[in-house]
Amino acid sequence: MAEDLVLDTAIRDWVLVPLSVVMVLIGVLRYFVSKLLRSSQTPDAKVVREGQLILRARNLRAAGGFIPVKSFRARRFYYTNEENGLLHVPKGQAQNPQAQMFSDPNMAMDMMKKNLSMIIPQSLTFAWVNFFFSGFVAAKLPFPLTPRFRSMLQNGIDLSTVDVSYVSGRSWYFLNLFGLRGLFSLILGEENAMDDTQRMMQMGGGFGVDPTKNLGAEKDGIDIIQHEWTLPKMEQRAEMVLRKLVK
Amino acid sequence: MVGATEEARLNQLESQVDNGGGGAWEYLCLVRKLKARRSEKVLRHGIFILNSHIARSKLGGEEWTLYEQVAVAAMDCHRNDIANDCIEALSKKFPGSIRVGRLKGMLLEAKGAWPDAEKIYAQLLVDNPLDQIILKRKVAIAKAQGNLAAAVEYLNNYLETFMADHDAWRELAELYISIQMYKQAAFCYEELILSQPTVPLYHLAYADVLYTMGGLENLQAAKKYYASTINLTGGKNTRALYGICLSSVAINQLTKGRNKDEKDSADLQPLAAEALLKDYKERAPEKLPLVTAMLRNIKLVS
Missing domain, CATH: 1.25.40 (Serine Threonine Protein Phosphatase 5, Tetratricopeptide repeat)
Incomplete structure (x- = not known):
């Protein structure tokens, strides 16, 4: 184990604090910019309808035993018949979301705005941090850690002898990026603090999910289940309940 | 809730x-x-x-x-x-806010100026055809005017799209009951039971509708749903207890005691009657003779 490293106080004054302050300021700025750019999007009737349809079909699958057989069969037919069942998607009609995106300029526009408020500042700050602050130790954690954290905390330092509790400049940037949510919720109010990680997830979810696939899966699920009416059991149980009550 | x-x-x-x-x-x-x-x-x-x-x-x-x-x-x-x-x-x-426009429409409704209110809502719907609150207000207008058929129609249109909205299903069920379309009401209650299978009120209402429709099959189903209401409320629901008594009497009248299926749960109706009497004894003793006489009339207690 090497001797303890001594960190220059100038590192604290010129790297650690400014980096955090800049991250906070950028977060706030980005919040306002995205608020300006946000267009109130009107949901598409078809999309809403499909979402609700899936909810309802899921209910049928989960609680089908609570309604009589006849009603259950009627519903199943209504959802899954091959002619005009609600969950039945005719072949070939399944829309390719990418094609849909190109046909709808609004969607592309939304995507671009999202990118503007998220990717651009992020890549700019990352480039800036990478240029100025990478390759040296910026802080020391007051507690020891296992070597597994090395890749997380010492990004940009390729030395295996440095103790893991030292944090590199670039890693400090990442810690700030993902850890400032609490602070934003204090500054901007509870629901306004959108986590960057959340945003990334949304971006990922936006691409390539085919709603018709969900419908198809739900249809298969409903086709499979057997109807078992739970109500006859209820009668016996009610008897037990009443017997206890009368006693 | x-x-x-x-x-x-x-x-x-x-x-x-x-x-x-x-x-x-x-x-x-x-x-x-x-x-x-x-x-x-x-x-x-x-x-x-x-x-x-x-x-x-x-x-x-x-x-x-x-x-x-x-x-x-x-x-x-x-x-x-x-x-x-x-x-x-x-x-x-x-x-130019939609929310304020909604309030203006509601004020007109409160004053009883239905056509004006409808005009405002129609304008708002042009911009945003999927505004759930406004679509529901339109149902409310039709209902307030006593035009139940139109209310049912609007509500059905609404449910075409927002089919997982159980409050709307409940409203539709009540509307159907008030215009005596029990089959449709039963469908709505089935939908409600599917979405929230543990709410005893839906089971009870569904049983009521089935009992009202009559017929052996419906009566038997009604009795089962009354039983499940008892199960879900722990036997505290008086209406369900009455329901068990009345539906089993009706079933007996139809089958004249020749029914085999009902043998398994033959104990249910005397138990329900007993629970009913006990409940009245505890909470409303002055009405006990009335209930006893009624139950004696339908030959549930001797």
């Missing part, structure tokens, strides 16, 4: 505010969160806050939410003048 603990908290806050203990804003927030309908109190305390500059400026941006809440409460209490003032203030602050 308001849970028991939340209601207790609400009542406690209400009495505190009524007796001058402060906390009016917390009370109003809670009412809004629980969607409780206590318009008189909301109106009184809300107006008090709105009239004092100091209290109002403390709210910051929430002030406008309060204006909206008070406006709706005022309409509910038929103080259209107050509602009008609130809406004026709001539309000065947010010109």
